[in-house]
Amino acid sequence: MKKLVSKLGLVALALVLVMTLFTGCQQAEEKKELVIFSWADYVPSDIIDEFEEQYGVTVTYNYFTNPDEALQKLASVDGGEYDIVINSDYTIDIARKEGLLMELDKSKIPNYEKLNPAYLSQFYDPDNLYTVPYVPGTPLIIYDPSKVDIEITGYNSLWDESLKDSIVLLDYDRVMIGLVLKSMGYSLNETDPDILAQAEEKLLALKPNVRALNMDTPYETMLSGEATVGLMFGSQVAWVYGERPDFKVVYPEEGMGFGIDCAFIPKNAPHPDVAHEFLNFICDPEISARISMNENVMAINCNLESEPYLSEEYLSNPALFIPTEMLGEKEFIEDIGAEASEMYAEIWNRFKQA
Amino acid sequence: MEKKRHISLSVWPLYIWTVLFVALPLVYVVVISFLQRGDTWGVTDQVTIDNYVKMVDPMYGSIFLETLAMAVLTTALTFLFGYPFAYYVCKLPARLRGVMILLLMAPFWINSLCRLNGWMILLKSNGVINSLLLNLGIIDEPLKLLYNFGAVVVGMVYALAPFMILSCYNSIEKMDWSVVEAARDLGASAWKAFVTVTLPLTMPGVVAGCVLVFVPSMGLFFISDLMGGAKTVLIGNLIRTELTAARNWPFGAALSMVMLLATVGIIWVYKRVSGSKSLGDLM
Amino acid sequence: MSQLYIWVVLAVMYLPMLVVVAYSFNSSRYSNWEGFSLQWYEELFNNSAIVDTLNNSLMLAFFSCALAILLGTMGAVGMAKSRFRTQGLLENVSLIPMMLPEIILGMAYLALFSLCRVPFSMITLIIAHTTFCIPYVFVSVQSRLVGLDPAYVEAARDLGASQTRAFYDITLPLIAPAVLNGALLAFAMSMDDVVISFFVAGTNSQTLPVQVYSMLKSGVTPEINALCTLMLVAVFLAIGLFGLGRALFKRASRG
Numbered sequence: 049m050k051k052l053v054s055k056l057g058l059v060a061l062a063l064v065l066v067m068t069l070f071t072g073c074q075q076a077e078e079k080k081e082l083v084i085f086s087w088a089d090y091v092p093s094d095i096i097d098e099f100e101e102q103y104g105v106t107v108t109y110n111y112f113t114n115p116d117e118a119l120q121k122l123a124s125v126d127g128g129e130y131d132i133v134i135n136s137d138y139t140i141d142i143a144r145k146e147g148l149l150m151e152l153d154k155s156k157i158p159n160y161e162k163l164n165p166a167y168l169s170q171f172y173d174p175d176n177l178y179t180v181p182y183v184p185g186t187p188l189i190i191y192d193p194s195k196v197d198i199e200i201t202g203y204n205s206l207w208d209e210s211l212k213d214s215i216v217l218l219d220y221d222r223v224m225i226g227l228v229l230k231s232m233g234y235s236l237n238e239t240d241p242d243i244l245a246q247a248e249e250k251l252l253a254l255k256p257n258v259r260a261l262n263m264d265t266p267y268e269t270m271l272s273g274e275a276t277v278g279l280m281f282g283s284q285v286a287w288v289y290g291e292r293p294d295f296k297v298v299y300p301e302e303g304m305g306f307g308i309d310c311a312f313i314p315k316n317a318p319h320p321d322v323a324h325e326f327l328n329f330i331c332d333p334e335i336s337a338r339i340s341m342n343e344n345v346m347a348i349n350c351n352l353e354s355e356p357y358l359s360e361e362y363l364s365n366p367a368l369f370i371p372t373e374m375l376g377e378k379e380f381i382e383d384i385g386a387e388a389s390e391m392y393a394e395i396w397n398r399f400k401q402a
Numbered sequence: 403m404e405k406k407r408h409i410s411l412s413v414w415p416l417y418i419w420t421v422l423f424v425a426l427p428l429v430y431v432v433v434i435s436f437l438q439r440g441d442t443w444g445v446t447d448q449v450t451i452d453n454y455v456k457m458v459d460p461m462y463g464s465i466f467l468e469t470l471a472m473a474v475l476t477t478a479l480t481f482l483f484g485y486p487f488a489y490y491v492c493k494l495p496a497r498l499r500g501v502m503i504l505l506l507m508a509p510f511w512i513n514s515l516c517r518l519n520g521w522m523i524l525l526k527s528n529g530v531i532n533s534l535l536l537n538l539g540i541i542d543e544p545l546k547l548l549y550n551f552g553a554v555v556v557g558m559v560y561a562l563a564p565f566m567i568l569s570c571y572n573s574i575e576k577m578d579w580s581v582v583e584a585a586r587d588l589g590a591s592a593w594k595a596f597v598t599v600t601l602p603l604t605m606p607g608v609v610a611g612c613v614l615v616f617v618p619s620m621g622l623f624f625i626s627d628l629m630g631g632a633k634t635v636l637i638g639n640l641i642r643t644e645l646t647a648a649r650n651w652p653f654g655a656a657l658s659m660v661m662l663l664a665t666v667g668i669i670w671v672y673k674r675v676s677g678s679k680s681l682g683d684l685m
Numbered sequence: 686m687s688q689l690y691i692w693v694v695l696a697v698m699y700l701p702m703l704v705v706v707a708y709s710f711n712s713s714r715y716s717n718w719e720g721f722s723l724q725w726y727e728e729l730f731n732n733s734a735i736v737d738t739l740n741n742s743l744m745l746a747f748f749s750c751a752l753a754i755l756l757g758t759m760g761a762v763g764m765a766k767s768r769f770r771t772q773g774l775l776e777n778v779s780l781i782p783m784m785l786p787e788i789i790l791g792m793a794y795l796a797l798f799s800l801c802r803v804p805f806s807m808i809t810l811i812i813a814h815t816t817f818c819i820p821y822v823f824v825s826v827q828s829r830l831v832g833l834d835p836a837y838v839e840a841a842r843d844l845g846a847s848q849t850r851a852f853y854d855i856t857l858p859l860i861a862p863a864v865l866n867g868a869l870l871a872f873a874m875s876m877d878d879v880v881i882s883f884f885v886a887g888t889n890s891q892t893l894p895v896q897v898y899s900m901l902k903s904g905v906t907p908e909i910n911a912l913c914t915l916m917l918v919a920v921f922l923a924i925g926l927f928g929l930g931r932a933l934f935k936r937a938s939r940g
Contacts, residue, residue: 087899123443396643401635415755431785506698511920513912568869
């Protein structure tokens with residue numbers, strides 16, 4: 049009996065020791081607070097440090113892994129608990145319709161004027177009442193010309209027989225089916241069942257060429273040489289290109305899909321004033337440039353006055369600095385309602401299962 | 403001795419906990435699975451059995467079958483590799499056994515994503531195994547080891563092996579070795595003694611390990627996503643997609659219920675086969 | 686021969702971990718081995734968030750394991766002595782958390798906690814983790830009890846030991862290995878849970894696995910490799926301390 053108690057005691061002791069090893073010195077301070085809710089490292093830590101220092105704020109960063117899960121959590125706390133949320137555009141559209149967003153007080157965000165109007169007034173916020181665009185992105189194609197025999201010009205090139213078992217695609221029904229629709233000349237947000245059936249047929253024909261589907265880390269699939277062609281989000285393409293400038297980036301000739309991750313303040317945010325300060329802070333041209341260039345973000349910059357702060361390397365990366373005339377054709381993935389979403393999900397399941 | 407109906411005091415905490423935190427959520431899931439989906443998400447108050455009817459679609463049938471095949475294969479392989487390990491560990495002196503089990507479990511206290519990442523570094527085109535083979539001149543072109551059925555199986559077996567090993571170990575360690583010795587004394591070969599004595603005696607542990615591996619292998623979605631290139635849809639993946647991207651809570655709940663019922667069915671068969679009264683023999 | 690097999694299996698178990706340890710010293714971010722570097726450790730130590738979430742995770746695993754051991758062991762021991770109508774049902778229902786997909790359990794908790802206006806915090810996390818940890822302890826202890834001869838306890842009772850006394854002196858030492866086995870699995874499950882933790886965590890109680898999965902979006906794997914290396918070292922340190930402590934204790938109690 050004694051033996052057992054001492055054994056358990058030893059286990060506890062060992063655990064406590066290990067725990068204290070990792071425990072830094074935490075001090076409770078009377079400071080202004082801000083709670084951010086987004087993907088890990090999506091707001092670079094040096095930017096957060098600077099904000100904390102300049103405004104005397106303590107930032108708590110909360111992580112999510114999946115935009116839809118984040119939306120559900122936000123809804124279940126009735127738009128409270130978090131001060132700043134950065135999430136994908138379509139989830140913001142739903143959050144807006146559910147009344148989870150707080151209207152921004154633009155007088156507290158003087159830097160708002162410096163934002164590029166090309167990224168404003170989008171479907172999720174037509175009157176620019178709620179959101180600040182954070183990271184715009186467009187799915188692009190990138191490929192290794194030394195291993196691919198054909199010249200890839202757009203989505204339709206992906207069906208070429210020489211690309212057997214060599215493409216990595218995003219594991220995301222709306223983007224992938226949307227791009228198939230686009231390659232057939234339809235809208236990304238098509239809901240007609242007949243047209244979707246045609247798209248499914250075309251999508252299934254692509255399956256033999258697919259090496260892997262990957263939503264979060266397709267860049268690794270490319271860089272490890274598993275796949276020689278990749279269709280992925282702009283920032284992911286930018287990472288691949290940053291490592292392998294000999295790869296070729298393609299602006300698909302059929303036109304581009306588009307998405308913007310935005311920052312917003314939830315309806316019942318506990319610290320709305322600090323949240324406004326934060327939004328103004330990230331709209332500052334220099335800060336904005338630093339965020340866009342950060343190695344964990346790597347995205348198109350949407351600030352009109354940021355260009356002087358952008359590096360040569362950034363400006364020469366074709367996935368980051370896209371000619372404006374190419375963006376003229378951009379189309380957004382929008383909320384298409386329950387029924388159509390269901391059809392997309394089923395098509396995607398059948399495609400994966402094929 | 404005649405036993406009267408009574409509840410020991412020490413059961414109450416577990417009883418209350420189970421009602422509050424297991425039964426209640428379960429009721430919630432059951433209820434949701436019989437409601438109509440809401441417009442954006444959630445549910446309406448319309449009662450329906452559509453969510454179950456929908457599963458008759460052959461696509462879901464094939465997903466169920468593939469999940470089942472994967473689970474059976476994983477279970478068989480963990481047994482083939484796990485049982486001998488547990489057996490040999492039990493042959494060690496008592497003080498070494500605990501150390502071996504701790505050594506086995508140590509990697510499993512560390513993030514599974516990290517361990518999977520290790521496998522991916524090993525298997526990828528320019529990974530450790532391929533580089534090694536290329537440098538030795540055994541192959542000219544990197545082998546495609548990742549993003550196929552086999553890679554998913556490797557990931558599954560790796561992730562679930564401890565469950566099989568621990569439950570076999572529990573059973574073998576309890577076993578009375580003198581029975582095996584008696585069989586040997588009577589002239590049985592080592593193999594024959596193992597098959598006719600040891601294996602039957604430790605069967606509860608084996609079957610228990612099978613259930614413990616089989617059940618989670620249907621729900622581990624991230625292994626097929628990361629190691630299989632998301633080209634294999636398992637029930638776990640399907641449920642996750644329905645609950646998140648498709649925002650169809652009722653269908654996700656209905657799928658979960660069917661999966662739960664299938665699991666309970668398997669355990670029921672196990673109890674029938676093994677003649678065991680309690681689930682306690684699971685480990 | 687049998688020893689060899691044990692070492693081969695252990696080698697395979699540790700193979701991916703060794704690769705992770707090696708790559709935590711890789712100077713390149715994405716590609717293959719390019720040279721030795723400590724930069725990922727440097728970045729890791731500068732990342733105060735990881736320290737916080739790791740701390741939360743360890744605390745969470747510790748408390749939920751402790752609670753699960755308490756509830757699971759008491760439950761299993763009590764069940765062996767009880768006969769009641771709902772016994773079979775209770776047994777089966779208490780094992781359900783093992784069989785339901787995490788995400789549906791997570792969403793059910795999300796809905797129920799917010800319905801009852803329970804604020805998300807470390808408490809809700811501990812409740813959820815305890816719930817899915819209990820079955821591992823319960824099942825393990827129960828199987829040990831099945832093979833246990835009730836005569837021991839009865840003898841102790843006949844000799845005048847109180848019920849509690851008999852439990853501590855007789856039953857507990859006999860089932861201790863099973864408690865430990867169950868706790869080992871429970872601890873591993875708690876340290877690895879992403880989905881349920883995400884749904885029930887409060888703003889100040891983020892856990893490590895959620896953070897690590899969330900990092901995938903920006904692809905910071907080398908830093909995670911460094912973290913796993915340190916955790917592996919810590920686990921071995923704990924095992925070593927445990928073994929050392931046990932040896933010292935044995936020597937002391939002998940001499």
